[in-house]
Amino acid sequence: MGDDSEWMKLPVDQKCEHKLWKARLSGYEEALKIFQKIKDEKSPEWSKFLGLIKKFVTDSNAVVQLKGLEAALVYVENAHVAGKTTGEVVSGVVSKVFNQPKAKAKELGVEICLMFVEIEKGEAVQEELLKGLDSKNPKIVVACIETLRKALSEFGSKIILLKPIIKVLPKLFESREKAVRDEAKLIAVEIYRWIRDALRPPLQNINSVQLKELEEEWVKLPTGAPKPTRFLRSQQELEAKLEQQQSAGGDAEGGGDDGDEVPQIDAYELLEAVEILSKLPKDFYDKIEAKKWQERKEALEAVEVLVKNPKLEAGDYADLVKALKKVVGKDTNVMLVALAAKCLTGLAVGLRKKFGQYAGHVVPTILEKFKEKKPQVVQALQEAIDAIFLTTTLQNISEDVLAVMDNKNPTIKQQTSLFIARSFRHCTASTLPKSLLKPFCAALLKHINDSAPEVRDAAFEALGTALKVVGEKAVNPFLADVDKLKLDKIKECSEKVELVHGKKAGLAADKKDFKPVPGRAAASGAAGDKDTKDTSAPKPGPLKKAPAAKPGGPPKKGKPAAQGGTGGSGTRNKKAVETKEMVEPELSIEVCEEKASAVLPATCIQLLDSSNWKERLACMEEFQKAVELMDRTEMPCQALVRMLAKKPGWKETNFQVMQMKLHIVALIAQKGNFSKTSAQIVLDGLVDKIGDVKCGNNAKEAMTAIAEACLLPWTAEQVMSLAFSQKNPKNQSETLNWLSNAIKEFGFSGLNVKAFISNVKTALAATNPAVRTSAITLLGVMYLYVGPSLRMFFEDEKPALLSQIDAEFEKMQGQNPPAPTRGISKHSTSGTDEGEDGDEPDDGGSDAVDLLPRTEISDKITSELVSKIGDKNWKIRKEGLDEVAAIINEAKFIQPNIGELPTALKGRLNDSNKILVQQTLTILQQLAVAVGPNIKQHVKNLGIPIITVLGDSKNNVRSAALATVNAWAEQTGMKEWLEGEDLSEELKKENPFLRQELLGWLAEKLPTLRSTPTDLILCVPHLYSCLEDRNGDVRKKAQDALPFFMMHLGYEKMAKATGKLKPTSKDQVLAMLEKAKANMPAKPTAPAKATSKPVGGSAPAKFQTASAPVEDSVSGTVESKPDPKKGKALGVSSKTKTAQGKKVPSKTSLKEDEDKSGPVFIVVPNGKEQRMKDEKGLKVLKWNFTTPRDEYIEQLKTQMSSCVAKWLQDEMFHSDFQHHNKALAVMVDHLESEKEGVIGCLDLILKWVTLRFFDTNTSVLMKTLEYLKLLFTLLSDEEYHLTENEASSFIPYLILKVGEPKDVIRKDVRAILNRMCLVYPASKMFPFIMEGTKSKNSKQRAECLEELGCLVESYGMNVCQPTPGKALKEIAIHIGDRDNAVRNAALNTIVTVYNVHGDQVFKLIGTLSEKDMSMLEERIKRSAKRPSAAPVKQVEEKPQRTQSISCNTNMLRKGPAEDMSSKLNQARGMSGHPEATQMVRREFQLDLDEIESDSSAVRCEMPELVQHKLDDIFEPVLIPEPKIRAVSPHFDDMHSNTASTINFIISQVASGDINTSIQALTQIDEVLRQEDKAEAMSGHIDQFLIATFMQLRLIYNTHMADEKLEKDEIIKLYSCIIGNMISLFQIESLARQASTGVLKDLMHGLITLMLDSRIEDLEEGQQVIRSVNLLVVKVLEKSDQTNILSALLVLLQDSLLATASSPKFSELVMKCLWRMVRLLPDTINSINLDRILLDIHIFMKVFPKEKLKQCKSEFPIRTLKTLLHTLCKLKGPKILDHLTMIDNKNESELEAHLCRMMKHSMEQTGSKSDKETEKGASRIDEKSSKAKVNDFLAEIFKKIGSKENTKEGLAELYEYKKKYSDADIEPFLKNSSQFFQSYVERGLRVIEMEREGKGRLPSSAGNTNGEEVGPSVYLERLKILRQRCGLDNTKQDDRPPLSSLLSKPAVPTVASSTDMLHSKLSQLRESREQHQHSDPDPSQTHPAGPVTSSPSTANIDDLKKRLERIKSSRK
Secondary structure (H helix, E strand, O other): OOHHHHHHHOOOHOOOOOOHHHHHHHHHHHHHHHHOOOOOOOOHHHHHHHEEEEHHHOOOOOOHHHHHHHHHHHHHOOOOHHHHHHHHHHHHHHHHHOOOOOOHHHHOOOHHHHHHHHHHHHHHHHHHHHHHHOOOOOOHHHHHHHHHHHHHHOOOOOOHHHHHHHHHHHHHHHHOOEEEHHHHHHHHHHHHHHHHHHHHHHHOOOOOHHHHHHHHHHHHHOOOOOOOOOOHHHHHHHHHHHHHHHHOOHHHHHHHHHHHHHHHHHHHOOOOOOHHHOOOOOOOOHHOOOOOOHHHHHHHHHHHHOOOOOOOOOOOOOHHHHHHHHHHHHHOOOOHHHHHHHHHHHHHHHHHHHHHHHOOOOHHHHHOOOOOOOOHHHHHHHHHHHHHOOOOOOHHHHHHHHHHOOOOOOOOOOOOOHHHHHHHHHHOOOOHHHHHHHHHHHHHHHHHHOOHHHHHHHHHHHHHHHHHHHHHHHHHHHOOOOOOHHHHHHHHHHHHOOOHHHHHHHHHHHOOOOHHHHHHHHHHOOOOOOOOOOOOOOOOOHHHHHHHHHOOOOHHHHHHHOOOOOOHHHHHHHHHHHHHHHHHOOHHHHHHHHHHHHHHHHHHHHHHHOHHHHHHHHHHHHHHHHHHHHHHHHOHHHHHHHHHHHHHHHHHHHHHHHHHHHHHHHHHHHHOOHHHHHHHHHHHHHHOOOOOOHHHHHHHHHHHHHHHHHHHHHHHHHHHHHHHHOOOHHHHHHHHHHHHHHHHHHHHOOHHHHHHHHHEEEEEEEEOOHHHHHHHHHHHHHHHOOHHHHHHHHOOOHHHHHHHHHHHHHHOOOOOOOOOOOOOOHHHHHHHHOOOOOOOOOHHHHHHHHOOEEEEOOOOOHHHHHHHHHHOOOOHHHHHHHHHHHHHHHHHOOOOOOOOOHHHHHHHHOOOOHHHHHHHHHHHHHHHHHHHHHHHHHHHHHHHHHHHHOOOHHHHHHHHHHHHHHHHHHHHHHHHHOOOOHHHHHOOOOOOHHHHHHHHHHHHHHHHHOOHHHHHHHHHHHHHHHHOOOHHHHHHHHHHHHHHHHHHHHHHHHHHHHHHHOHHHHHHHHHHHHHHHHOOOOOOOOOHHHHHHOOOOOOOOHHHHHHHHHHHHHHHHOOOOOOHHHHHHHHOEEEEEEEEOOOOHHHHHHHHHHHHHOOOOOOOHHHHHHHHHHHHOOOOOOOOOOOOOHHHHHHHHHHHHHOOOHHHHHHHOOOOOHHHHHHHHHHHHHHOOHHHHHHHHHHHHHHHHHHOOOOOHHHHHHHHHHHHHHHHHHHHHOOOOHEEEEEOOOOHHHHOOOOOHHHHHHHHHHHHHHHHHHOOHHHHHHHHHHHHHOOOHHHHHHHHHHHHHHHHHHHHHHHOOOOHHHHHHHHHHHHHHHOOHHHHHHHHHHHHHHHHEEEEEOOOOOOOOOHHHHHHHHHHHHHHHHOOOHHHHHOOHHHHHHOOOOOOHHHHHHHHHHHHHHHHHHHHHHHHHHHHHHOOHHHHHHHHHHHOOOHHHHHHOOHHHHHHHHHHHHHHHOOOOOOOOOOOOOHHHHOHHHHHHHHHHHHHHHOOOOHHHHHHHHHHHHHOHHHEEEEEEEEHHHHHHHHHHHHHHHHHHHHHOOOOHHHHHHHHHHHHHHHHHHHHOOOHHHHHOOOOHHHHHHHHHHHHHOOOHHHHHOOOOOHHHHHHHHHHHHHHHHHHHHHHHHHHHHHHHHHHHOOOHHHHHHHHHHHHHHHHHHHHHHHHHOHHHHHHHHHHHHHHOOOHHHHOOOOOOOOOHHHHHHHHHHHHHHHHHHHHHHOOOOOOOOOOHHHHHHHHHHHHHHHHOOOOOOOHHHHHHHHHHHHHOHHHHHHHHHHHHHHHHHHOOOHHHHHHHHHHHOOEEHHHEEHHHHHHHHHHHHHHHHHHHHHHHHHOOOOOOOOOHHHHOOOOOOOOHHHHHHHHHOOOOOOOOOOOOOOOOOOHHHHHOOOOOOOOHHHHHHHHHHHHHHHHHHHHHHHHOOHHHHHOOOHHOOOHHHHHHHHHHHHHHHHHOOO
């Protein structure tokens, strides 16, 4: 019992979860009671149990479960939140309840499922139940089927979707379990009850016995339509109303509902599509053309069999249709015609809407074939054309049908009329608008008078059908001239007609209940004939909507007329019908006088023509009073105006009388029923007075009043013709001015553009400038309404005039036409008539475009032209296309009937010649503009093929296709494209280009639409497959388009569509849908449009969102004239104008207030990344321009729309600068509170700021800079790092502003640049600022140079990008600038570098002109003498730094950065004052102060700090996915991987700040000491060593010289460096990565350090030197032996050459070399001997034996000999094979030296066995044998003596002397004459001079043959030398082997990881080249390859002297 009492105390929800069943039972019972008590469905109590309901139904205890089910049922029934549990509860019921043996449990389970359906969760329930059908437990399957059956029976087929159930039925019928089969039978019967025969096709393949049983059951079913017995919650109120109606006997509405129910599921939908094109016989196209009719018949029969499939898969049926069309049209065998017609019927039935694109081709052929009399043919043709009609719309085929109506053959006329009648039956009032009805009625009216009775009868039937469909009111205007007999016949036919849309049309025909129809028809039309649920709409709805159409009436006028093909005249005819009562006959003057006297005082009439003006004035006053008091109906307008026109009439001379007269005309027009007849009487006089100064205004008022009475179009036409028929220019210009205003007041609807254009052209040609100006103003106003197409009519005008017109148009661009304020009220009746027309919203502008005169070009599209376009020869095809383009260009505007052109052009879209494809696309673009909105009818047959071209592999073709599609869509709107399956078929094609282009296009277009056709859902499955496409771009585009699809289809539909995907795909897609749901745009233009819709009649706001049909109907009928582009402005204006719709404005204004209170920056997940990807993939424009163009601004606007509050965006992009200031103020206010949002949109904010930089307003600029300062401070506080994208789209534009003339702005910009270094690496800033130095603005150049100086001063040389050398060369160029400030800035910057880097600067900046160099030297001298007192400013800034170095975790992140920024500030502070720039290095003085003030802070031990960051640094190595911000914290996103982290730390090693350097070294040491992590340094060794020796140099040159710096700090830094190096060189794998150049510099640094006497003086100095000693040994042992040996040789050479170098230095280098020599026996095999010998060769070339002997010490020569000797000893004769890298071996004595050594060793050993040795020895013998030498010389002197060979001899002698400098030629000269001796000497001198001058001659003998194997080859070469002169090459055809080509450079290339290394190498090479060239030794004849580009000797000598001068002056 204790236990019981325990759980009894628990609250109910805890009892329900208790482990004791009793507790749970009690809990469920209590919960049930609670549930029954709660009355409010939204009570918070329900939410407590939300998570428990699944437990209620899945309880493991059967008894408890029963109680749980009861409670759950009550919960589901009453709780508002129950819907959230649907999935889990129903799946629980299926798995745990349906398998229970207790019937009660099962019943409750079924009830719960049905209750979920009732609360609108039918789809989720159905999904779970269908899953249950896959269960292995038959009990569950049976229960699921039973539940589905009950749901269908109770709720009907609208709620329970039948398609998925029917799909699984066949499987259920195959089940082994009888119970399952029986239940399947029951549900099949239930389904049949709802959809009848549509169920037969899907079940045709089940067992015949089962089918028979089903048939029997089906027959028993009642025939009446079933009705649902249970309703959803939302329908239950409706159900109550229905019951009331039924009790009252009014079943009409209910019936309507049912009527809609039955055909809901179409059998076609349930079928699988069959692909038949591939199954066509292979020879089909040959057979169908065969001469024998039997063969043709076979071909057709094969097709007939295939098209019997009830549903066909979409494909390209064009060829098949063409073939069948040919048979129908041309075949002589009528049997085959009938067969072909049957095939077409089958295709049309099987393809449905997909056949629509072919309908236009086939319809004319079939109609013309009706001339056949045979009944079977006629029947087949009728079936075919009826089936085809259902695949398209009457609108699309109307032209073809109307064309056939004029055929002379009566049978054709009869059958066409009958076809029209049958077609009309399928129409409704909305799909048969007046515009379509008019031409058909006109044609049929001709037929009712035809001589053939059958033709007459058919026409009567067609007219009768039309009457039935649209009602008498719509048809009667067209039947005005039909006599009564015929009219009765039409009505009689009308009564017999049965319509397909029976009841709706019936309603329309009912005359009594006629009122609501227009509105209603419009509603269903606008919704695109979808299931509009208009039956459930309360009746008053349409009544409200009808008046709403009024204001929409006038703008629509032009549209139907144009579609009827009659242009403006049609519009006027219509007006005549509407205003019939206002046309009155002209009355005689007598009648007028009589009528006037009846209403006017007698005196008044008498005084009208008095000669006294005062009497006339008094008369007019009386006249006016009388008119004011008259009643409208009694006023005889014509009589009154005739009286006014009576003598003197309009010739009145007194202006007062005339003014009164004109005023009275206006009054009469306003107050009376003023007719056009009356108007004609006065207009002439008005036009005459319009130019009068005093009476002009009154005349204009009167004309405006007449325009209001008689409509503007008519009045304007009259006025214009009157004005231009007279000569007075003043009248003409004022008339034009009046018209400009009138158009603005009345709107543009109905105006005859054609007539105006001719008058305007006359006016433009006028001599009077006022007339021309007025004409241009009028054109500007017309442009507002007509748009750019207006300009086409004036292209022939003179250029000057055209430019004026363009300027006027330019003014009007972007403006919206004002809403009409006049001319609406009186003629609103016309609006109701025409409200039905617009089944889709249309811009006001297009009405005007429709009024433009259009040319008929179909007669020019001849069959010859069409065949030309299809010719096999591409040139002829091109000619054809050129002709078409010319036709379109000439016509400008054309009618939509373009004959065979569409077919011809379509063929060219897949032309193999891409140029022709592009030309076709251009033509189609022109065509769209020329045809205008009527191009709609060609969308299916021409538009969709253009989309196919988007799949082309060539980018330019795709972009042309995209431009064409856009041009078409602009004219047609999107509805035509999205209707039908064409678009989804295109998307289905697995072409990545097509998919990505098409999805991109849809993503651009869908957001702009208010509504879309339901067919859009067909694209969704293909969209999902694109989401998983192999191509990344396709996936990306699909993801981009997802939110826009969802915007129109809703999340539910999209999620439901995933049902067919594989489970894995489904999960992925659903995740993407969730993401898209978050990003789904809320129809961005909706608020503006919503308010713009009810501009004159209101549809309550709540309906607009509630149901799509209503929204559509509003957009269809209440179309406001202005463009949707109006956006915000329209929304505001509508508030003031909407009288009835008061709710709307209040709602919008309220919404705007809410918006302002919300966040201004919306965080869009991954938004920024997405934008970066788009820019990278070139999907959007890269932010790069000289001045911002409109497309950049538009793009930025679009990108901002998703993440910036709408109201703020409006401020940001306003044309007025004050709004920009407001926006900036808001952004500053929200900076702190919305950090995340600001960072999320940072790229966009910075881009917007760059736009502000181009504004001219200073206040905006100042405010912008203020904002940027705050922004970058925030970013550095947040430790944010700019991305490359953000930096590159912002920094260049900021740098532009650094050159502003205003000082204050420049300061601000510099301050911002300073702060930017905290959020973007200085080294990356450097190139941007460097770019700024190239500006034309001298201020900008100077500021940028100063900024560069500050960066170098604060961050060291590391910031110079790409290399210090290149950067400094560019800076040095500016020393010679015209502008003094620029010169100074450049000099100061280089001086700054000099202070960091010493004399190396001169090497880096390259050669300068004499003048520039002296300026620089002067400046350097001055800076050196500067006193070293620190300026006060610096002291003030110290605290900031002291605080920043605090021993917390943040140290690493913030310390160095803040430190740098403060230094940067100081540097900037100084840079303005050149004389104060140089003093003791600033940063070190700062350190010194810091040490004095708080040494503990600086001395804090780093390693502990770093320790816990280290793992973070290496996390990316251990973990595959990189973590953002996981690394040591001061790195931006780019540094999130190890390599870049290490790069960053290494870059800090060379920092000018000791602490920064120590920290970096400590971090690296930490890495090197851990074996597992040391590997991470691989690839960074060179970079690290460069940084190290840079730091060594910095210490040596700068820190050691700084007296204020504590030497302890330096020792500490040294010990860090040496410790690090030792750690590094203990790891052999890393040590071996060091390259030659780097090792050379490192050794230089280390040896210099060992010799630094200043170190020895320090306490711990000796210890440091000992450590360096140890380190050097490690470097020698562990480095790559080739590299270190090479480095030492180069270093030795450099040290011997440098005059300043101490002998001690060279000695230490040689000691190192000796150590290397000792190591050689062990390392010889790992050494690249060729490279070492090359280095020795270069050494010996620079230092020949004589020169070495001159050295004070004999060590160098001994060292070299020892090295060579050791190598010879170790390698033996093979050493001679390693000279391959030496181009010209004669340049040094290396080869001879080696040979001597070899010979010597041979003689010692006596071993002659080896052949090679033998050859080598013999060669040496030969060289040294005296006799041979004498012979050789004798031969040479003989040559010199002979006349022919004298030059050759001299050359050989020169070569010989050069080779054997110690050879003695004296004996030969002694015996000769003095003249001969001087000749020889002179000759040798000349050759020497020549050779020296041409030092770059191609080298001789030695350098072509690199493939020698041993000494024999040398012997061979020597022989050749003896025979021939040394200048020409020996074997020209022998090519050197690859190895020798590759190894040409004198210095092996050194692998490096940074640019710094390249600069080092270039310096190394430069230094060598200088030495080689400055050496006067004659051996310089053939220098090594790489030396070719070195500077001339003179220059170098000059430079050397200058350097010496500088050095001496500095000493």
